[in-house]
Amino acid sequence: MPSRSDITYFGAGPAALPTDVLQTASQALVDFQGTGLGIAEHSHRSAIATKILEEAKADLASYLDVPEDYEILFMQAGGTGEFSATIYNLVGAWVTRKQQEAEKAGADEAKVQADLQKQVDEQLKLDYVVTGSWSLKAYQEACRLLGPEHVNLVADARTINHGKFGKIPEESTWKLSRNPAMVFFCDNETVDGVEFCKFPEALAPKADGTGPIVVADMSSNILSRRIPIKNYSLIFFGAQKNLGSTGITVVIVKKSLLPPVCPQPSPTLLRKLGLPIGPIVLSYEIIAKNNSLYNTLSIFDVYIAGLVLNKLLASFPDKVDGQEAVANQKAKLIYEALESQPDAYRIVPAPANRSRMNICFRVIKGGDMDAAEKAFLEKSKQQGLEGLKGHRSVGGIRASNYNSVPLEGAEKLAKFISQYAKE
Incomplete structure (x- = not known):
């Protein structure tokens, strides 16, 4: 079975959470700051909750x-x-x-x-x-x-x-x-x-x-x-x-x-x-x-939202501008990998309207798109790339590039996109 560190999760929601946030939250769920009660057990009207x-x-x-x-x-x-x-x-x-x-x-x-x-x-x-x-x-x-x-x-x-x-x-x-x-x-x-x-x-x-x-x-x-x-x-x-x-x-x-x-x-x-x-x-x-x-x-x-915000503020002295730069860099990597293989992939949205967060594309290599996308998803899972299946209403592939996806995860997906097209 894969460990958490082996997986890069691109699911559209619920999305992945930073591992250190989950570790802190898991401890708080059992005993919040030595109170003997978990955070989910404290009254929502308590001083702690406020x-x-x-x-x-x-x-x-x-x-x-x-x-x-x-x-x-x-x-x-x-x-x-x-x-x-x-x-x-x-x-x-x-x-x-x-x-x-x-x-x-x-x-x-x-x-x-x-x-x-x-x-x-x-x-x-x-x-x-x-x-x-x-x-x-x-x-x-x-x-x-x-x-x-x-x-x-x-x-x-x-x-x-x-x-x-x-x-x-x-x-x-x-x-x-x-x-x-x-x-x-x-x-x-x-x-x-x-x-x-x-x-x-x-x-x-x-x-x-x-x-x-x-x-x-x-x-x-x-x-x-x-x-x-x-x-x-x-x-x-x-x-x-x-x-x-x-x-x-x-x-x-x-x-x-x-x-x-x-x-x-x-x-x-x-x-x-x-x-x-x-x-x-x-x-x-x-x-x-x-x-x-x-x-x-x-x-x-x-509390979890607060932990995420604490991590963002600590990671980016320039606050949201710093996260925006990373988000743009990750999206650029993935879109460029797709664009470099036009015979294998078709990006769904028009270039001017492409989301940085939800990258939707089809696998067209081989003629049978359903079979090609099924194979793509199977191979991606073998590489620890999870959550790439498109929404049930539209099908295809969707890489949700949320803040919790590290730059290394985007690089790993971009590399797989290129390698898979050449196989």
Whole structure:
């Protein structure tokens, strides 16, 4: 049987964790800092848990240079839960803004509600840029919760790529709504290997600071490159790719979308307007008010995330910029190995949109692609290269080049790619 040191794991998630992080966490799971109890046994409302939570938030803010006017929330339900949470919370914020505008004009309660109903019916829109499987799921969830009449498909990448994902439509073709409740995009599509190389210019804030409320799913590329956080109103990400283990989701949200500036409308008002009322555990207002501890948060998973952040900060004095350089170097090695053997491999996404985190390709050598890919996977496992099978919905090969994959692991895969093509 292989040892842990023999394996380089390229699985898409849950991803591998640094071995030293796991060793520290395993000891803490049995006895945390001499307390006689494991970290998973300590109350989530204890001083120990609070310290772990606060340190993880502070380290994340330091690593990514999160501005002070943003709140960091630890939640549950994964990225998929955030597809719903963003809708509930940002539609609520939109209603609150419209309500505040009407009340400032001096209208009475009946007039305010009538005006709100008219604006909901005629103006409420959520915009979605669909570039892969996950942004498509987010778009579909919005249609399910609000109805398609309130959801605007800004762009669908399949329309420019023969019905498949793999390209990002030119921004000049995007059809953005006027003053939407939010504009959503997925910064890196894990399944399809597509990544935005930079923040979309079409969504950039204006000189006066105004602009659309931009929401991004960064579940699979967070902590791998610098983010212009000020351009976003909300960023969310599951921990299980680059931050830690499965079980927690992080939200970085502008404080201007939370009380006291923007309290959520009452459930009574939302019911009268025919809008959905979200579960309380998905309420950013409630989670923020309770310091992420409204219900029982998995402090063990927060602890692991904290260990990962400690390791990143210790490894890279220049913080995320240092990790970005390594991530780019690893991706370059793997893509160059694939490009050097065009008779053996076909990279799926277009060059301008290739993900650094999820490198998707097909093995075309020999004519029978299924047989060739099966052989490739078998041979790769013999070399200790695990987790390379593509997502079940698209097939092929996928090398997930997350932060935990060392440079040596990327070099090993690049060497195998070249050798296999020559066999």
